[in-house]
Structures are given as structure tokens and as C-alpha cells.
Amino acid sequence: MEALACPICHHHEYKSLYSLDAGKLMTCGTCHIVFFSPMPTPEELKDFYSDGYHDEYSQSTMASLPFDRNRYQLLEGLIDNFHPSLLMKSNRTLLDVGCGVGGFLGVAQQAGWTVTGTELTDDAVEKARGKLGDCVLEGDISNLSFSQTYDLITNYHVIEHLLDPVKMLQTCYRLLSPQGVLFVETPNIKSLGARIRGAKWSHIIPPEHIVYFSPGSIRYALHKAGFDRVIVLTSAPQVIESIQAWPSSLKKLVTFLYSLAPKARMGAAVQAIAFKD
Numbered sequence: 460m461e462a463l464a465c466p467i468c469h470h471h472e473y474k475s476l477y478s479l480d481a482g483k484l485m486t487c488g489t490c491h492i493v494f495f496s497p498m499p500t501p502e503e504l505k506d507f508y509s510d511g512y513h514d515e516y517s518q519s520t521m522a523s524l525p526f527d528r529n530r531y532q533l534l535e536g537l538i539d540n541f542h543p544s545l546l547m548k549s550n551r552t553l554l555d556v557g558c559g560v561g562g563f564l565g566v567a568q569q570a571g572w573t574v575t576g577t578e579l580t581d582d583a584v585e586k587a588r589g590k591l592g593d594c595v596l597e598g599d600i601s602n603l604s605f606s607q608t609y610d611l612i613t614n615y616h617v618i619e620h621l622l623d624p625v626k627m628l629q630t631c632y633r634l635l636s637p638q639g640v641l642f643v644e645t646p647n648i649k650s651l652g653a654r655i656r657g658a659k660w661s662h663i664i665p666p667e668h669i670v671y672f673s674p675g676s677i678r679y680a681l682h683k684a685g686f687d688r689v690i691v692l693t694s695a696p697q698v699i700e701s702i703q704a705w706p707s708s709l710k711k712l713v714t715f716l717y718s719l720a721p722k723a724r725m726g727a728a729v730q731a732i733a734f735k736d
Contacts, residue, residue, distance in 0.1 A: 466670055467492045467625060467680050477658035481665060484658075490679045493648050493671035498622060507666055508580050527562040529697055531570060534613065534642060541690060541732055542640055545610060554609040554634065556600050556627070557617035561587030564595075572611075577603060601630045608636040614643045616728075618680075619668045628684030635735040641686070643731045647693050649673040650727050651720040661701050674724055677731045686733035693726030 462471050465487040472488035485496050499507070538545055545551065551572055555564050558576030560583050568574045568591065576595040578584045587595040596603050612631045618624045631641050646662040647653065648671035653660045662668055672680070674691045681689045695718045702710050720726050 463496055465490060465492060466494050466498070466623065467676070467683065477663070479658065479663070479665070484663065484671070487676075490676055491673065492676045492680070493673075495665040495669040498669060499666040501622065504620075504622070504666060511582075512580060524562065524566075526697060527566045530563055530615070531566040533694075533697075535570070537642070537692075537730070537732060538611070538640065542734070545638075545640060548610060551611070552607065552609045552636075554612045556612060556614045556631065557620075558587055558595060559583055561590045561595060563613070563615065565590050575605075575609070600634075601626050605634055608634055608639065610636050610639050612639070612641045614641070616645060618643060619645050619662070619670050619672065621670065624670055625680055625684050628681060628686075632685045632735060637735065639735045641681075641731075641733040641735070643677065643681070643733070644694075644728050645672050645677065647673060647726060647729045649725060650693070651717065651723075651725040652727060654725065672729050674729055677729050681731055681733045686735070688734040688736055690732040692730045692732075693721045693724050694728045694730050695721055696727040699727075 463473070463485070464471055465473060468487060468490040470487060470489040473485040474488065476484040476486045476493055483496050484493050486493050535546065553564075553567050553572040553574050555567070555574065555576045558564050558578050561576060564574045564576050564587070574591065574594055576587060576591065577600045578587060578595060578597060579599065581597060584595055584597040612635060614627075614631070618627065621627055628641075628643075635641060646668070653662070662671070674693060678689050678691050699710075699714065699717065702713050705713070717727060
């Protein structure tokens with residue numbers, strides 16, 4: 460049997476973090492990534508995402524136009540803060556990896572970007588093409604052919620689903636234009652919610668999520684993929700779906716506490732801005 464190896468640094472030193480019904484979460488002793496064991500096979504993941512995965516997502520608050528507009532506005536604010544010249548560029552290009560049904564890309568297109576998206580599942584691709592046309596490509600970004608490079612590549616809550624996150628990040632580096640920017644957002648395994656809830660944290664849902672990042676481990680992965688200049692932040696959640704049925708006063712308290720968490724780098728999501736200098 461092949462020895463268990465970290466999916467980021469491939470070292471074999473790790474310790475058990477949580478025991479789950481279907482396996483364990485392990486922490487790498489070298490890069491400190493948290494990963495699920497046993498890892499699913501590519502065939503198992505394909506079956507999982509082909510079984511109506513995006514139908515369930517399309518019913519959530521995160522599939523709404525207001526959510527996509529807010530997501531874009533937050534991204535634009537970060538770019539304006541860290542790389543403002545990008546927003547002034549004419550004919551600026553954006554690639555969204557794992558674009559789902561294309562809601563975020565539609566908002567970006569309205570804001571003046573020439574957009575491209577990639578998505579794995581054919582049902583989501585069909586819906587995205589219905590909104591955006593043939594600029595949505597079906598398949599793994601690492602296996603697709605591209606005729607151009609991009610000024611901005613976005614990666615919203617995709618990297619935690621992947622068997623080989625570094626390979627995807629390396630592909631993004633290759634596809635960026637000179638002075639281009641990669642933006643990655645993923646759940647934060649060091650967040651306030653993760654610390655409080657432990658193994659019951661809402662993002663521990665293998666085989667959907669199989670790799671879990673912290674501010675330090677996402678920086679490690681991006682450096683390993685070739686990025687030298689990386690800025691890492693954490694953010695408060697746009698929506699806390701797990702508390703939507705709670706009393707209003709309690710929801711307000713929890714939302715307030717979550718809004719403070721990024722000041723201690725314990726925000727719900729890790730956000731990384733990586734530059735191709």
C-alpha cells in the first residue's frame with residue numbers, strides 16, 4: 460500500500476486532527492495543511508459532482524445575484540487597494556476557475572471585464588453558457604487549452620475540492636499575464652467557527668471538501684506554485700447559512716462576532732492575492 464502523503468508538500472509526517480465517520484482529517488507536519496484521509500479517487504469525485512451537485516447549490520443564498528454583486532464589489536475593493544492600475548486597464552481579461560453557473564462572471568462582465576470561465580460539470584456549464592455564451596469551458600483547467608493569458612484569475616471556494624491544489628495553482632501562474640493577479644478564497648481551518656466547532660465545523664464535508672487551508676498553508680502552497688509576492692487576509696462571511704433559522708437577536712450577535720474575527724486572522728475565509736511579477 461502506498462504511504463499516505465501530504466497533497467501539498469508530499470511529505471509523510473502528519474498527525475490526526477479529527478476522526479470522522481468516513482475517515483480522518485490529518486495535519487501535515489511540514490506545511491501544516493489539513494487533508495482528508497483516505498482521499499477519494501478521481502472517479503469517485505467525478506461521480507459525486509455529477510449527481511446533481513449544482514442543483515442543490517442553486518437553491519442557496521450564495522447562488523443569488525445580490526451575493527454575486529457583493530462578491531464582485533469586495534474583489535474590486537481589494538484590487539483597488541493592492542493593484543489599482545489593473546482596474547484602469549482597457550480590455551482587461553478575467554478567468555474564473557470553477558465558475559459554477561456563471562453568476563459572478565456575469566457581474567464582472569457588466570463591470571467591463573472580458574470574461575472566461577471553467578467548470579467541470581456539464582449541467583453547470585450548460586447553465587453558464589446560457590448566460591454568457593461560449594466563453595465558458597468544460598473541464599479541468601490543467602487539461603484545457605487556452606489561446607490567451609489573463610490579467611486576473613479568480614478561484615472562489617474551489618481549491619478545497621482538489622486532489623492536487625498545487626497543480627491548479629501552477630496552471631494559474633502560467634495563464635497569468637505579466638503583472639497579472641491571482642485571487643484565491645477558501646474556508647479557513649483556523650477560523651473562529653472552525654476553532655469553536657471542531658470536527659462539527661460546517662466546512663468539514665468530505666468528499667466535497669478534502670483539503671483545508673489556513674493563512675500560513677495557503678501562502679506555502681502559492682510559493683510552491685511559483686508565486687513570490689503573496690498577500691494573505693481573512694474575511695468575515697457574506698452569509699452564515701447555518702444560523703439563518705436562529706432568533707434575530709442571536710443572529711445579530713453571532714454576525715457581529717464573526718465580523719471581528721478577521722482582525723485576529725480568524726475570519727471565516729482565507730483570501731490570498733498572488734502577483735506574477
